[in-house]
Amino acid sequence: MSRVKEFKLPDLGEGLTEGEILKWLVAPGERVKLNQPIVEVETAKAAVEIPSPYAGAVIELYHPEGSTVEVGAPLIAFDTDPDAGPLPTPPASGENGAGAEGGAAGGRTPVLVGYGPRQGSARRRPRRGTQARAEAPGATGDTAAAFPAQPSVPAPPAETTPAVPSGPATAVGSGNGTRPVAGLGTLVEPGTPAPPRRPAPALAKPPVRKLAKELGVDLHSLVGTGPGGSITREDVRAAAERASQQVPGPGPAEWGPNRERRIPVKGVRKHTAENMVRSAFTAPHVTEFLTVDVTRTVRACKRLRSMPDWQDIRVSPLLLVAKAVLVALRRHPMINSSWDAERGEIVVKEYVNLGIAAATDRGLIVPNIKDAGRLSTRELAQALNDLVTTARQGRTTPADMMGGTFTITNIGVFGIDTGTPILPPGEAAILAFGAIQKRPWIHKGKVRPRQVTTLGLSFDHRIIDGELGSRFLHDVGRFLTDPETALLAWD
Amino acid sequence: MSKGNSKRGVTRRPSKNSSGDLEFVQLLTPQGEPIKHPDYSVNFTDEEYRALYRDMVIVRRLDAESLSLQRQGELALWASLLGQEAAQVGSARALREKDMVFPTYREHGVLWCRGLDPILPLKLFRCVNQGSWDPESHRFHMYTIVIGAHALHAVGYAMGVTKDGKVGSDDGEAVIVYFGDGASSQGDVAEAMSWAAVFNAPVVFFCQNNQYAISEPVERQARIPIYQRARGFGFPGIRVDGNDVLASYAVTRAALDAARHGQGPTLIEAYTYRMGAHTSSDDPTRYRVDAEVEAWKAKDPISRMRAFLTQQQIAGPDFFEAIDEEADKHAIELRERVLAMPDPEPVSMFDHVYPGGSPLLDDERAELVRYLESFESEGVR
Structure with a gap:
C-alpha cells in the first residue's frame, strides 16, 4: 500500500x-x-x-x-x-493522484453503501452482452430501464421520467475519482407551453427544499436531474439565477376567501410573544426620553475609522452608545439588576452582559456580549461585529442569548425617532437608540444644523425610581454629547 | 457479586442526598465519598469494585473509538453512551445470567457486561447486517431502534416467564427493559406499564433519564419526576443517581430480586446526563448551553469511582494506567476489525427475515440473484 x-x-x-x-x-x-x-x-x-x-x-x-x-x-x-524520507511523487491536488490511495481501508471510499453522492452513470458495470439486452430492449443504462422487465415493477409514467443524461459523457474524473457532474435543471420557460402539471409532490431532499424556499423557487416548475428525477441543489440554483435575470412582476397575493391570511404562531415569533407578555404584565414599565446633540459622537466614529489599527472593523455610533451605557452603568450599578420575585430580592450584577436586539430572518433575537464591562473599546467593537455577523448568519446559539443584564435596541437603523421598548425578562432597563438626523439646534447660542438623536429608556419601576432612571439616562446623553470628556472624567 | 439489601413493602421514599434538592438514592458522592442509605447498600470485594471501574473505562473508550469511526465514514451512525456508563454498568452487573435484557440502541455498556462481542453493534451501525447476535445466548435482545416499542416486548416476555412458572422463588427469572426519558412519553411505554402492573409481570423498567429527548429537555416532557409515574400505574418507582455505579447496582439488584420473587414490576429512573450528542447526526450546541455540560462534568461517573478507589486505597495509579492501556488495546482491536469488515453479499439481506423462509422472499431472492448474475464481473458496489 x-x-x-x-x-x-x-x-x-x-x-x-x-x-x-x-x-x-x-x-x-x-x-x-x-x-x-x-x-x-x-x-x-x-x-x-x-x-x-x-x-x-x-x-x-x-x-x-x-x-x-x-x-x-x-x-x-x-x-x-x-x-x-521524502515522498516519491507529490499527489495531484483534489483528485486521487499518482500513488494516493483513497479511503481508510485498502481503497475503500468512506462513503457507505446507500449513502452519499450519486454516482455518475459511467461507473455502472457493463451488463453481460446479449441476454440482458434481449430481456430489456431499449435499455439505456439508467436504473429503471436496466432492470429486467417485470410486470410487478411498473415503468414510471412518461411525464415523470427524469431527463437523466446517460452515457459516459456525464461523468468526468480519472482513476477511481467519481465526482458527479453538476447537472443543470431545465427551467420551464414562461413562453413555452407548460407540460402537464405533475400530480405528485416534487421530488427533492429536505435541504434542497429549504434552499428552494430561501431562493423563492417553486419546485414544481423544475424538472430534476438527480437520481429518479429528483431535484438537486444545482437545479434550484440554476432556476434562481434565471429568475433573477427576469423582471419581477407583482406577485399574486395569497389571500384566503375572506381576504385574510392566518399565520401559525411558532418559533421565534412565539418565543418573542411569550416573553413580551410576561415582561409587560409583571414589570411596571416607565419610559423616559432625552434628545441630545451627538455631533461629537459622529465625529469620534469618523476619527476612529481613520485610525490605522481600526481599519478592519466596522465602527458605528452604536459602539459609542454601548460604551456610554457601560460607563453609565458603572456609575449607577442598580440599573444593572433584576427582580427575583421568588426570593423577594433584587439581584445587582457586577458583570454586564450587554444585549443587542437584532432583527434577523428568523425574527427578533437578543444575543448579548458577555462581560462587556471588561472589554476595551476595541474589543467591544469586535464583539459587536461578531454578534451582528453571527445573528445575520442565523448561527446565534442559545448560550449567546442567555443571561443578558441590559439591552440596547437600535431602532434608529429603521429611521425611527424613538420608542418605548419592553424589557427583556430578567432585565431592569433597556435603551432605545433612535435615528441620528441633522436638525436645527441651538449650539453655542446660535441655531446650527447638528446631528441629533432621541434616546428612550424603559425601566422596571419596582427596582428603579424616576430619579435613578433619569440620572442614568442623563449620563448616557452627556457621554454622547461629549464622549472624550466623559471618558476622561468617568472611565 | 454481593446482593443489595432491599426492604420491599417499606415505603420507598428516596432520601435527600449531597446533590442539593434532588431526591435520589446515592451511595457515592460526586467527590467519591461513600454515604449510607437506609434501604440500599453494596458489599463488594475490592476486586469487584475494581471490575466496575474497568467496565466503565472500557465501554467509554470503545464508545469514543466508535464515534471516531463514524466521523471517518466507517459507520453510518453512532449513538454515544458518554456520561451514562455508571447507569448501564451498575444495572447490568446487577443482572443474573438467566435474566433477560431488552435494550435500546444506546446500551453498549450493558451489551459489554452481558459478555457479547463489542463489535456487534458496529456491524449494525455500519449497515452490514440488521444486528447479528442470538438474543438467547447472552440473554440480551436486539437493539430496538423504534423508541419505546421494546417495552411491550419486554412485558410480553415477562408475562411468559410467569406463565412458565419461573418466578416466585430465589431462583426466579427477571426481565429488564432499558429506555430513555424521551421514550417515557411514548404510548407504547405507558401501555407496557399498564400491562406489567395488571399482570404483575417480573419486569424492571430502567429509564435512563439523560435529560434530553434529542433536543427536548425532560422538563418539557413530564410535569412530575419520571419515577413518580409508576405510582399511577400501581407499582413502585424510585430514582437513583445514574452517575453512581454503586447506587445503580444496588437499586437495580433490589428491583430484579423483587421481580424474580413474584412481587411485580418496578420503575427505576436513573438520573444521568448524555454528555455527547443524541447521535452522530445531532449537534447539541444548538439546544443546550456549555455551562450545563460543565456542571455535569463535575458529576462524571468514572472520575467519581476513581476518587473512591483512590481514597479507599483499593486501587492506585498503576491500576488506573493498566486499565487505560487495556482499554486502548480494545479500541485498537475494534478499529482494526471494523476496517477489515467485509461488505455483505446483497442476497444475505433475505437470510434472517423468517426462520423457515417464505415463498415470496424466495422468489425475490432468485430474482436478485438473476439480476446480479447479468453483470459481467462479480459483486456489486
Whole structure:
C-alpha cells in the first residue's frame, strides 16, 4: 500500500450530500495522531470535528475554509510514514493522484453503501452482452430501464421520467475519482407551453427544499436531474439565477376567501410573544426620553475609522452608545439588576452582559456580549461585529442569548425617532437608540444644523425610581454629547 | 457479586442526598465519598469494585473509538453512551445470567457486561447486517431502534416467564427493559406499564433519564419526576443517581430480586446526563448551553469511582494506567476489525427475515440473484 493516503469527506449524518469547511485544525507538514481532530465541518445537521483516520503527516489540504465540499470528494492527504524520507511523487491536488490511495481501508471510499453522492452513470458495470439486452430492449443504462422487465415493477409514467443524461459523457474524473457532474435543471420557460402539471409532490431532499424556499423557487416548475428525477441543489440554483435575470412582476397575493391570511404562531415569533407578555404584565414599565446633540459622537466614529489599527472593523455610533451605557452603568450599578420575585430580592450584577436586539430572518433575537464591562473599546467593537455577523448568519446559539443584564435596541437603523421598548425578562432597563438626523439646534447660542438623536429608556419601576432612571439616562446623553470628556472624567 | 439489601413493602421514599434538592438514592458522592442509605447498600470485594471501574473505562473508550469511526465514514451512525456508563454498568452487573435484557440502541455498556462481542453493534451501525447476535445466548435482545416499542416486548416476555412458572422463588427469572426519558412519553411505554402492573409481570423498567429527548429537555416532557409515574400505574418507582455505579447496582439488584420473587414490576429512573450528542447526526450546541455540560462534568461517573478507589486505597495509579492501556488495546482491536469488515453479499439481506423462509422472499431472492448474475464481473458496489 502506498504511504500516501487520501481521506474523502464522509457522509457525517445519514444521507447528507455536502459539508462546509469551517476550520482546519491542522496545516500541511504537521504531524497528526490517529483520531486527532483535523477539521471542523458543518453540514445541514450539525457542526462536527472530524478525527484523523491516520497517524502521520499532513501533505495537503484540498479545500480552503469556507468552501463547500461534496461528500466523497478528497479532503486531505496524509503521508502515513513521514520518517521514511521524502515522498516519491507529490499527489495531484483534489483528485486521487499518482500513488494516493483513497479511503481508510485498502481503497475503500468512506462513503457507505446507500449513502452519499450519486454516482455518475459511467461507473455502472457493463451488463453481460446479449441476454440482458434481449430481456430489456431499449435499455439505456439508467436504473429503471436496466432492470429486467417485470410486470410487478411498473415503468414510471412518461411525464415523470427524469431527463437523466446517460452515457459516459456525464461523468468526468480519472482513476477511481467519481465526482458527479453538476447537472443543470431545465427551467420551464414562461413562453413555452407548460407540460402537464405533475400530480405528485416534487421530488427533492429536505435541504434542497429549504434552499428552494430561501431562493423563492417553486419546485414544481423544475424538472430534476438527480437520481429518479429528483431535484438537486444545482437545479434550484440554476432556476434562481434565471429568475433573477427576469423582471419581477407583482406577485399574486395569497389571500384566503375572506381576504385574510392566518399565520401559525411558532418559533421565534412565539418565543418573542411569550416573553413580551410576561415582561409587560409583571414589570411596571416607565419610559423616559432625552434628545441630545451627538455631533461629537459622529465625529469620534469618523476619527476612529481613520485610525490605522481600526481599519478592519466596522465602527458605528452604536459602539459609542454601548460604551456610554457601560460607563453609565458603572456609575449607577442598580440599573444593572433584576427582580427575583421568588426570593423577594433584587439581584445587582457586577458583570454586564450587554444585549443587542437584532432583527434577523428568523425574527427578533437578543444575543448579548458577555462581560462587556471588561472589554476595551476595541474589543467591544469586535464583539459587536461578531454578534451582528453571527445573528445575520442565523448561527446565534442559545448560550449567546442567555443571561443578558441590559439591552440596547437600535431602532434608529429603521429611521425611527424613538420608542418605548419592553424589557427583556430578567432585565431592569433597556435603551432605545433612535435615528441620528441633522436638525436645527441651538449650539453655542446660535441655531446650527447638528446631528441629533432621541434616546428612550424603559425601566422596571419596582427596582428603579424616576430619579435613578433619569440620572442614568442623563449620563448616557452627556457621554454622547461629549464622549472624550466623559471618558476622561468617568472611565 | 454481593446482593443489595432491599426492604420491599417499606415505603420507598428516596432520601435527600449531597446533590442539593434532588431526591435520589446515592451511595457515592460526586467527590467519591461513600454515604449510607437506609434501604440500599453494596458489599463488594475490592476486586469487584475494581471490575466496575474497568467496565466503565472500557465501554467509554470503545464508545469514543466508535464515534471516531463514524466521523471517518466507517459507520453510518453512532449513538454515544458518554456520561451514562455508571447507569448501564451498575444495572447490568446487577443482572443474573438467566435474566433477560431488552435494550435500546444506546446500551453498549450493558451489551459489554452481558459478555457479547463489542463489535456487534458496529456491524449494525455500519449497515452490514440488521444486528447479528442470538438474543438467547447472552440473554440480551436486539437493539430496538423504534423508541419505546421494546417495552411491550419486554412485558410480553415477562408475562411468559410467569406463565412458565419461573418466578416466585430465589431462583426466579427477571426481565429488564432499558429506555430513555424521551421514550417515557411514548404510548407504547405507558401501555407496557399498564400491562406489567395488571399482570404483575417480573419486569424492571430502567429509564435512563439523560435529560434530553434529542433536543427536548425532560422538563418539557413530564410535569412530575419520571419515577413518580409508576405510582399511577400501581407499582413502585424510585430514582437513583445514574452517575453512581454503586447506587445503580444496588437499586437495580433490589428491583430484579423483587421481580424474580413474584412481587411485580418496578420503575427505576436513573438520573444521568448524555454528555455527547443524541447521535452522530445531532449537534447539541444548538439546544443546550456549555455551562450545563460543565456542571455535569463535575458529576462524571468514572472520575467519581476513581476518587473512591483512590481514597479507599483499593486501587492506585498503576491500576488506573493498566486499565487505560487495556482499554486502548480494545479500541485498537475494534478499529482494526471494523476496517477489515467485509461488505455483505446483497442476497444475505433475505437470510434472517423468517426462520423457515417464505415463498415470496424466495422468489425475490432468485430474482436478485438473476439480476446480479447479468453483470459481467462479480459483486456489486
